[in-house]
Amino acid sequence: MKNSIDENGEIMKKIKVYVLAGFLGSGKTTLLRNFIQYEKNHGRTPAILMNELGSVSIDTGAVEEGTPIAELLDGCICCTIQEKLEAQLQELLYRYQFDTLIIETTGAAHPVEVVDSIMSPLFAHQFDFEGIITTVDALRWKNRSELSPQVLHLLREQIRNARLVLLNKIDLVSEMENGTFVYEIQGLNSDATVVLTKHSAFDLDILSKVAKKEIMTHDPSPIGEKFKLQSFVHTFTGPIQLESFENWLKSLPDTIYRLKGYVLFTHSDKPYLFQYSYGMPLYFKEDMMMPLNLVIIGESLDKNHLQASLTALENNEENI
Numbered sequence: 207m208k209n210s211i212d213e214n215g216e217i218m219k220k221i222k223v224y225v226l227a228g229f230l231g232s233g234k235t236t237l238l239r240n241f242i243q244y245e246k247n248h249g250r251t252p253a254i255l256m257n258e259l260g261s262v263s264i265d266t267g268a269v270e271e272g273t274p275i276a277e278l279l280d281g282c283i284c285c286t287i288q289e290k291l292e293a294q295l296q297e298l299l300y301r302y303q304f305d306t307l308i309i310e311t312t313g314a315a316h317p318v319e320v321v322d323s324i325m326s327p328l329f330a331h332q333f334d335f336e337g338i339i340t341t342v343d344a345l346r347w348k349n350r351s352e353l354s355p356q357v358l359h360l361l362r363e364q365i366r367n368a369r370l371v372l373l374n375k376i377d378l379v380s381e382m383e384n385g386t387f388v389y390e391i392q393g394l395n396s397d398a399t400v401v402l403t404k405h406s407a408f409d410l411d412i413l414s415k416v417a418k419k420e421i422m423t424h425d426p427s428p429i430g431e432k433f434k435l436q437s438f439v440h441t442f443t444g445p446i447q448l449e450s451f452e453n454w455l456k457s458l459p460d461t462i463y464r465l466k467g468y469v470l471f472t473h474s475d476k477p478y479l480f481q482y483s484y485g486m487p488l489y490f491k492e493d494m495m496m497p498l499n500l501v502i503i504g505e506s507l508d509k510n511h512l513q514a515s516l517t518a519l520e521n522n523e524e525n526i
């Protein structure tokens with residue numbers, strides 16, 4: 207389902223969310239500039255969320271005046287400043303109208319954890335996660351043996367979870383080397399589209415083409431979906447039974463990494479904030495009503511099945 211219904215019964219168009227990942231200095235801000243221009247050329251308003259490790263913003267100058275922007279400084283979305291992220295996103299949504307949200311992560315961010323943070327159940331029904339675009343510095347890739355194992359692991363994770371990889375700074379290595387690097391990147395992520403770029407410039411129409419493919423994938427394809435890391439949001443319409451919910455959790459595949467959301471149970475008049483990662487469910491009772499959104503993040507999600515099983519839970523049906 208693409209759109210949510212607002213309180214007046216109107217269809218709400220979801221905001222497309224893109225995450226820009228890539229190691230320090232690989233070309234994310236350069237890509238951001240191109241992306242903003244592309245959105246504007248197509249009559250859309252982008253909003254930007256920039257995360258920087260330092261306490262002072264350096265890259266916000268790259269964003270033209272008039273573009274909605276929020277900054278998260280002095281920490282990485284994926285580890286230390288998740289609550290601040292929620293507040294910033296809420297403020298962006300409250301103050302501005304926009305069609306696209308582009309999030310530039312710090313070069314040190316683990317992409318899975320960033321997606322996890324963005325897909326807050328508070329407003330996940332307004333967002334459509336469109337995927338991770340990773341920039342790879344061709345020269346750094348060439349010299350990657352100089353990197354620590356931890357950094358190299360991060361670089362690989364950023365590539366593995368991308369929907370689109372930009373092999374950037376191709377002017378700094380030879381044509382033959384670029385060919386080898388594309389081959390190596392595809393070895394890490396055969397589903398991603400890899401484009402060779404100078405100054406992160408490419409035809410961004412590619413994005414809508416790949417996105418359409420993802421959206422149309424209602425049938426779980428036997429060869430897997432193009433898009434590796436995905437999120438799915440279910441909005442409960444009423445209370446469910448705790449026991450059935452726990453049985454449903456046990457039935458989930460290992461490729462679901464994370465669940466979080468507000469769930470109302472039949473035994474309580476207020477919802478619980480529910481958190482689940484690494485097989486560990488946690489429940490925290492809220493003292494007021496919250497949007498009953500459940501966010502599910504994983505690889506190659508079988509969204510039809512998730513939807514059907516969650517609806518069955520709500521209808522209190524057996525054998526889900």
Ligand SMILES: Nc1nc2c(ncn2[C@@H]2O[C@H](COP(=O)(O)OP(=O)(O)OP(=O)(O)O)[C@@H](O)[C@H]2O)c(=O)[nH]1
Nearest residue numbers: 230231232233234235236313374375376404405406
């Ligand atoms: N030679 C060359 N330089 C590039 C290219 N793309 C970007 N640069 C330069 O590389 C530097 C870093 O680019 P950014 O876009 O700021 O990289 P970033 O990933 O946002 O960097 P951080 O914010 O530090 O993580 C800048 O000086 C860019 O002008 C390219 O294709 N070739």
